[in-house]
Amino acid sequence: MATSVASEVHPGANHADLPKNFEQGDVEERLYKMWEENGYFKPSDTAAGEPFTIAMPPPNVTGALHMGHAMFVTLQDIMARNARMRGRPTLWLPGTDHAGIATQLVVERSLEADGLTREGVGREEFERRTWEWKKEYGGRIGNQIRRLGASCDWSRERFTLDEGLSEAVLEAFVSLHDRGLIYKGTYMVNWAPKLQTAVSDLEVEYADEPGTLYYFKYPVEGGEGDGAYLPVATTRPETILGDTAVAVNPADDRFKSFIGKRCVVPFSNGRTIPIIGDDYVDIEFGTGALKITPGHDPNDYEIGQRVGLPTINIMNKDGSMNGNAGAYEGLDRAECRTKLWADMESQGIAIKSEPYQTRVPRSQRGGEVIEPLVSEQWFVKMETMAKPALQAVETGELTIVPSRFEKIYKGWLTDIRDWCISRQLWWGHRIPVWYVHESQAALDAARSGTGKGSSPTYVVARNEAEATAKAKAAHGEHVVLYQEEDVLDTWFSSGLWPFSTLGWPNEEAADLAKFFPTQVMETGHDILFFWVARMVMMSYGMTGKLPFHTVFLHGLVRDEKGRKMSKSLGNVVDPLNVIDEQGCDALRFTLATGTAAGQDLNLNMDRLASNRNFTNKIWNSGKFVLYSLEGMSDDERVELVDAAAAVPSSLPDLPLAERWIVSRLHAVVDHVTSAHDRYDFGEAGRAAYSFFYDDFADWFIEGAKSRLYGDDPAAAKTTKAVALYVLDNTLRVLHPFVPYVTEEVWRSLPHRGDSIMNQSWPRLDAERDAGAVGAFETVQGIVRSIRNARAEYAVEPAKRIPAFVVISDATLMEEVAAELAMVGGLARLDAEASRVCAAAPADAVETPGDFVQTVVSDGVEVYLPLSGIVDPAKELARLGKQAGKLEKEVDGLAGRLKSPKFVEKAPAAVVEKSKKELAELEEQLASVRSRMSQMEALAAK
Template sequence: MAFSDIPSVYDPKSVENKWYKFWEENEFFRAKIEPEKEPFTIVIPPPNVTGNLHLGHALNNTIQDILIRYKRMRGYPTLWLPGTDHAGIATEAKVKEQLAEEGLSKYDLGREKFLERVWAWKEKYGNTIVNQLKKLGASCDWSRFRFTLDEGLSRAVREVFVRLYEKGLIYRGDYIVNWCPTCKTTLSDIEVEHEERQDKLYYVKYPFSDGSGHITVATTRPETILGDTAVAVNPADERYRAYIGKTVILPLVGREIPVIADEYVDMQFGTGAVKITPGHDPNDFEIGLRHGLPIIKVMDEEGRMNESAGKFKGQDRYECRKAIVEELKEKGFMAKIEDLTHSVGKCYRCDTVVEPMVSKQWFVRMKPLAEPAIEVVKQGRVQFVPERFTKIYINWLENIHDWCISRQLWWGHRIPAWYCQDCGETIVSRETPAKCTKCGGTSLEQDPDVLDTWFSSALWPFSTLGWPDETEDLKYFYPTTVLVTGYDIIFFWVARMIFMAMEFMKREPFKYVAITGLVRDAQGRKMSKSLGNGIDPLEVIEKYGADTLRFALCTGNTPGNDIRFSWEKAEHSRNFANKIWNASRFVMMNLEDFTPGEVEIDKLSLKDRWILSRLNDVTREVTEFLERFEVGMAAQKVYDFFWSEFCDWYIEMAKIDLYGEDESAKMRTKQVLYTVLERVLRLLHPFMPFITEEIWQHLPHEGRSIMVSAWPEYRADWRFEDAGDMQILMDAVRGIRNIRAEMNVPPSKKAKAVVRTGDAKTHELLRQNIEIIKALAKVSEADFIPEGNPAPGKAMSCVIRGAEIFIPMEGLVDLEAEVARLQKEKSDLEKEITAVRKKLSNHNFLAKAPKDVVEKEKQKEKDYIDMLKRIEARLQLLTAKS
């Protein structure tokens, strides 16, 4: 590509698809096994097959891509293994919606036909998010793409289930579970989200069966009274000690139930006496087990009252609540009703209030699996970044309950258990059994339930690499290097991957867990449809390009913390992309008749040594930040260097030589411009892959793509002792620019500078580089005077290290007009100061105004006084006699 080919305006749409196709066709993403090298491996957190790219996905995958591209450029054999999750609940919901539009349910089709419809839906819509990730620039090895229901992963799931069952770590039993009446399936504890709600607390009288009075209990769920099997009090509660062992008559039911003592009861809640419903409350269930209480289930799977509810059978649970409350009132059992704010559990998928109920389910016995998963983190073999999440992880595992893994769905990994209809034997097998292992009967029925989606994704780091077979990929790329994931799925996924890996691979699944935060709006609010504050990442890509979205998500990002995203932030990143394009185009327009080569260090000017030294420092800093997964700090370092130091300073200084007569200086400057631009493009590539590839391909280069070029390395020979002297020249330019701005000097007018120095080194530095000051600060000429000489009259000055620079105002501004303007400003400020002081001396204002309002007024007074002093100093200077 010739320099002249580069368009004047950057158009992401004309670039991004072209380069992504180029990268794919050349197999630059494909991982290669190189036994002599250490690999760098990331497994993608598999998005739901139902999913569309949202800002959380965009953030997470951008960070992964940055790390992969960075390590690829550093020469590591890199594998970023992609895939999707079958998402049992969500996918079934999508297909059920489709069927509902046709007036059908999944039961109308039957299991086999329904699953055919789900697979057809998956084939049609399941790759949507994959294509969207490609638009983002994700450099995954698509040749190794996996799906949690593909043949290999299904085999791994069965193997794990059978081994855990044979070891006694998977069992089936009646247990309290979280049930979603809408999704009609169990949920694990971490699939239940809690929110504060306004509710009622009902105080109900339970009469003693001996007629000696009553005990009052408080409940938020009167409809579950029908399933009560005891009333409990705390054994330490003096109020109720005499009642322990007595029995009461269950209101509306007439069943006799005992009063029991259990330390779980909170003496401060309600009356200190609570109803015990083991069939519909997890804590009551535990109490029931301790006291041998019967379990009565009064609701069905749709949240309707069942036959155990008597005359309330068929009513919705909330309809039943109203009916029971009315009847309790009518029959004199209701003591009182109070308002209450409390936490309510909801299904994480559909927001339905979860109904705890006892059900026969499959469980994983967690304590034996949790212990190695705790130990591997305590030993530092798995490290959380930032480290504070270690405590959260360990605390959860130390208090973990058994994991309910069965789900009442059809889409998913069907539980590999068969029940003999002849003798009742349960057979768990890797292969479908032909006959019962106990009686030899052939009447076998497979368990209708499927496994929790997280069961299969818990195996992701090793099942995707071919386990249970000892594949070459598994031997080379496992354990993976880093998992990049949000803090919201540490329990859902991270912990489960670690304990499954420790059980089946006997070692950790990854070395680091890099935690990301949530993406919030500009005000720090969670993005939601109801607030209307969501931003579609694909809309950002369509409008500004993928690089803009990626860089906007990087900047301000710190591990583990939420980030704020807005259209304004996207526009700032778009401006940066345009800055990169325009600066690169300027450099390329000045590289005609140029052949790249190594910079000749002994011929470099101060500005050349300074920019190479700064590039060197930034290279080291960016590398260090990326090694610590601090992509936000790394991005900020490159941004600051490119925009401020390279564009605003070096390119402007380079124009002096480029447009001058000294041919050797011109060629040297071209070499430095090219060297800095080419290296900084490589530093930027992981963050903004498309624009950097497009520019790099226009530059003279070696290799087929920037993405497989070498990462810039720190160079000891680019450490220049005098590079810091450049700061003196920059301070001089800034100082003169500030004077011009403060005194409203027209941009067209060049100033004269008088430099008074008392330091010989500074004097020589300024004298040798005076052309830089002249060009960048619009100075026509400069006189040097020794320290001790009087300052020129009517001159503004700035002080820099070792020197003071004066800019005489005569001839630059209309002195009379400037004095008049300053006097008016002085008068206006004096009026403002008088007004604010009057307010601050008003006792009524000080007594009644909020503290922050008073503080603002005090700050206003200080600011006005400071401004007045500066104006008075300028007036004194401009009106003084020369």
């Protein structure tokens, strides 16, 4: 168990010193500063439990807080605060990602504003400016995350380009290359023409957009008549110039006779390509004949690799057509599409074009259309690395919550492709490869030919000195080196995050020894493969260990209508605005309890407002307890803290209501703790909320007033101790969800310690009194039955009425009788005229019409004398008006149903609905008339 950092008892505040409502704007900044300055976010040196570590998914250094951040910060902070209170040295390690493309774009735009370009200022100056930008603006996202109450250890904050993390990246690259897992190869990648770089699959967003399907005649070499051409459909006619085959399905009777013949590529000076048979071709799509362009379509590339087709690249890196496009060289790809189709029309080989909804890949950064392009890049072999990552889930060593995502994880790792890790950027980890040339002249020649060193001879090293030594040893003293210009994909460095942030590759690092492996990786389900799987693979590859034992996946935060938040829809909700309006606690509680693991959350503004009211309810409960302590000296308050701590041991001697609330608290603590342990944070929060609202605030606090302000000082003292004990422990249970209001209320109460953050989690398996729980449920049933009768007879709220509670069980009768004052307070009873007894009063049995009788449960009944509830004359007048209104409605609806026109012409469902409504009205009228007869009899006495 965690222990308080101080044993001194603080007497707390006075009720009058606290504002009427919880004003979060005055609290959040002050408390967060206090927490951070006192080092409460750092792992405790004295906590004896097993370490608990979470590595925060590093947001982009260019980022601004959005609801996705708010979700992951809330859930991870709940885990961290819970673990801390349960006595575990807790490290929640924050940091940011250098975000290669996003950051480079920001800096390039600032250069453009000054009339400069990246190429114009050169690499060294560009990197200097980028570091300056990072220094000035890179802390924004961290400060915004603080607004969410994140209790992460900012003293250990990391950045993916930090010196230590960069060392880890170099070590990982060299290690993987030495093992033959990194190689340079030519494959198809996602190419961003404006950015001039390959991008990862995660950085490509697909959107269904209006396009065109173009039908044309593909001439068949030597063909005549019906065999003169194949009809082909495509959405990208500009890629025809890169075709290396036309495919048909061998089962397609229309075209199978064409297999083995050749087509002539239009506008290619007679270049011919084979017609092949392949089951991949969808007979129903387009014309049933498919042009194959391995250089510019990922599916065509797969077919080309499978059947051995050549690959022709017809585009430059900027998206313009190259020399392989013949007469179209120099045109932009979009311009080429228009020009080539016009030429096909003029040549008579165009058949038709029609609107077609097409799936367009766009860059997440900038929105440009991605070009599938075959390019020479650096790759990591994934099959070998995937095996232990796959086995970890299959053996149960790695758990994914919710479990349905295990199937997706396994599917990705089973059918995995090699990972393209090179990016044609300047901001990032420069690939530690040095190309080896025999002289400066040879280097200059190589660079002038390709724009960068492309010699197949290279060395891999951690730095230039090591590279020089390796090159000289292998190729002689007079070599000239040039470092690879590409940088690594940001997912490469973030794949090392769980252990690079703790000091790896320094195996002696204290944090690495104590806090790795980490426990949980909490993140969005959309990056399960792109990041989570890569962390698992890289961790096994570098450390031989699983980086975490549990992956917890949250869903998207959507708007109230279930739509994805986007600027184009105008439905983006800014977390900072919500915090300003409703408070951080309300936002956190809404996010944590609004959904289950892996499920998307529709953010409801009414729920936010309701949870803002919840924080105020906690505040008011604290004020009530403090109000009950008014007049107590500081010494008496200190004694009360000790009395509250002793409540569990004195459970059997407490009054019924106190035994009930303590027993309910202990049960809820176990329930909430179990929910935390199985990562069901929604259930944990909802259970704590329900106990606080329904049991503590609505029942115990209201019922306690009779003892707190009664004539028995000893009973009042006992109730104060129980109220303090229950509220203190309830605040601890709620603290991970709503840290600010719980801290502020807790510090206002008499307490031992400096902060609720370093208080122990409530004890598990604590004492309970099942009999007291059952007896108090009977009390609740009695109160509810009386309240229902009051509502039914429209009794004025302030009016106190008599009641006879009849209980056959002697022990239960004694328990309830002892709580009659509380029942009277909750149900507004006339205490002197009410009693709890073993049998019904004689007059109630002999004149049942003069009493309202309700059965609460087996052996428990309540009798309410009508004379004490209603004024017969007033009630008759009220019921008469009600009866008159109902009679009109009944007559009108009955007349309508007697009309042949209505019954015959109205839809059967409408007629049936009207009959049902009439029956309900007649039943209500009969009830009112019965009540009127009762009141008439009562008035006559």
